[in-house]
Amino acid sequence: MTVETTPKEVTLRVWRGEDRGSGAFVDYQVPVDPGMVVLDVLFRVQAMRAPDLAVRWNCKAGKCGSCSAEVNGRPRLMCMTRLSGLPLGDPIVIAPMATFPLVRDLVTDVSFNFEKAKTIPAFKPAPPGPDGTRRMYQEEVERVQEFHKCIECFLCQNVCHVIRDHEENKEAFSGPRFFVKLAALEMHPLDTNDRLELIRMKDGLGFCNITKCCTEVCPEDIHITDNAIIPLKERIVTQYYDPLAWVKRRIFGREESTRGRADRGA
């Protein structure tokens, strides 16, 4: 175990307010102990300085994805951001996620994400095998299990410039979290639903120009761009712009044309 040198006090510069126009950053100096994460220090601020400071959190273990915020300008889970990894001579700046409407202080209204979730066609499994079981092999589920690691912290949504800088794109763009979800469904060994037309049009996959900002901030290290977005783009290219595949699809349906090919290619 490494011995950490933590100063006895740090200053947090925390966004306070109920709207972005009238709110402001406020400095709080509080004592700290070794091993603390940013969320611990915010609890100290609540207990000692500002009892009404609004922070959303739950598990405090990096598993629920509730405490997303921007720490020194970088989107992070506050429960997994240790003080030892931050420069402590200067104030630690903590701001709410910029892409979502502000509720109060560090809490934002993330309902955009739950609304998008409702538009995604659900999992539709193939019937069980002749022995009544659904056999899947570890190698084929592992790729999808990577996507299922998503804790819905929405940091990828927050950092995606398609919606971070352009409110007007929210209508026709689902964002990286839902590309991961769509990829998980499309690559599920048992799924039979077809979502490619929706992915192309309504979910706005074409807006993504693979700058990988989402991948960089993912606390679960999901390779969002390489493993979810790019394979989905490839499937769309295959289905919509490859004339041979188009004809095959008309004759044999999805299994023969897009699914099998893209699976092998991914």
Add this chain to the structure above:
Amino acid sequence: MAEPHYDERDYDVIVIGAGGAGIRAAIEAKGQGARTALVCKSLFGKAHTVMAEGGIAAALRNVWKEDGWDVHFRDTMRGGKLLNNWRMAQIHAQEAPDRVLELEEWGALFDRTSDGLILQRDFGGHRYARLAHVGDRTGLEMIRTLQNRATELGIDVLMECTMQRILMDDGHVAGAFGYWRQTGRFVLLHAKAIVLATGGAGRAWRVTSNSWEYSGDGLRMALDAGADLMDMEFVQFHPTGMVWPLSVRGLLVTEGVRGDGGTLRNKDGERFMFRYIPEFFRAETADNEAEADRWYENKANNRRTPDLLPRDEVARAINAEVKAGRGSPHGGVFLDIASRRAPDFIQKRLPSMYHQFKELADIDITKEPMEIGPTCHYFMGGIRVDADTTATTVAGLFAAGECAAGLHGANRLGGNSLSDLVVFGRRAGLHAAQFAAARRAPGAVDKAELDAAATRMLVPVERSDGEDPYAIQNDLQGTMQDLVGLIRSASELEEALRRLASYQERLDRVGVRGGVRYNPAWNLALDLRSMLTVSEIVARAASTRTESRGGHTREDFPKTDPEWGKRNVVIRRKDGALDVSIEALPEMPADLRGVVGEQPHPKEHQGAVESTQPAGLGAR
């Protein structure tokens, strides 16, 4: 706020609590055609189920053909020291496999066996490898699968909405009343039936694996509505929580570490669990290291490692080792998988444990042992329910999951919680929907009662110089940790009750500033009412049960008493005051008694008495 303005909605069934049990209940109620609302205290998909790690117990028989519902039933009853409601344990063991396969049907991807079926892992107290799992993030897979299903069905989900009160009309539930966290606005939900799935109240302890939500709202609301609470003295302290750094003290370390080969050691490197095998489990537990290690590969000819005794046994053993001076530097013991399994195996099987220790404690668990100790984890007790229907004693009120009592008896086996959630969550949703369908009209709501409740809830925000809710919570957590913890005594419980009364007086004077809009101080002031009520009930139940059994250990009554093995402690509100009664446990039919085997031995509750002995004398 002079004229409270309520956000008013009308449903057939409302489900309060959106962990595994609540979501499963809502799915079932909606499937039955009921107009259903699912109320979450947090965002959807963030409830405590998301933190479950090791797996979901079900006798699928994919790994061991010898397994079956009867073996699972037997393990559950014995783990619970036979205080379980036998019928719940039977239903649970029989229905769990179907509920797991249903999750697969809805898109869950469990780890696989080599022939493509759901893989199962070893866990404490389970005779065979029985836990379907996804690495060490099974709860996430489960809650997301259920969440997706609920979204697909179009269930109304009320997020960041805290219910405070169940409304009654002529002996039937009529609705529930609470507030939106984001705005502070009051919410009135009319309903013909209500399912409570609100979990426990582990937040009242200092070292806990539970989050802020776990304040026991559902337990307190059920009590206020006239329901019985049962077995409240049984609180599970999970043996392996992190102990260092302080910031993460209590954070859960999955039992899967031991299921996958990890072992407990004291500071001398000794695998001390061999000294703590109780008589009740002696016949099925290995008494030497070689046999214990062989058991992982060959269960037919070897007995189970004592590292995987039920949680209550392991937690007391750790406590005894630490008190005897054989603990680790930060007051725990060592959990070692690094010296026993290859690094790539550990990273593959326990990715989130690897990540958690690496990120939060600078420990590489593939190279070094972890330091762990007991952490408050789970309420075995809760709302008394009918085994088949999950109905409480209040008409129209149902309960499932951790907030319901009975299935786990005096101690819950790991993996039996996730299966509990889906088995009884489904039943709760089904019976609530049927109950609602049989009621013609929703009950009437007394608006004057609502206005009075709303006014009371607003008192703290109108008192700016009152008691600080954070200070009350801090003191409460200290008291429950020190006096109502793993080992209890009459004098400490009395002292706890005295202090709890003083916190209640302080809570009556609580004040917060900053209004009602997403104000955690106000939310805490309201939660504290539930936390204090439930804490008092735990202490009262604990002082009533004058024996040691499962998750309840009395220093002054260290033995298990067969007479207490036939009794439940039941607490209800009578004329405004708490009424404690001792009631007969339902008797198990003879054929099932044969499956379960003998009663616990009177002298077998270990660990409690050892704790007072000097080092070296703890061995038996």
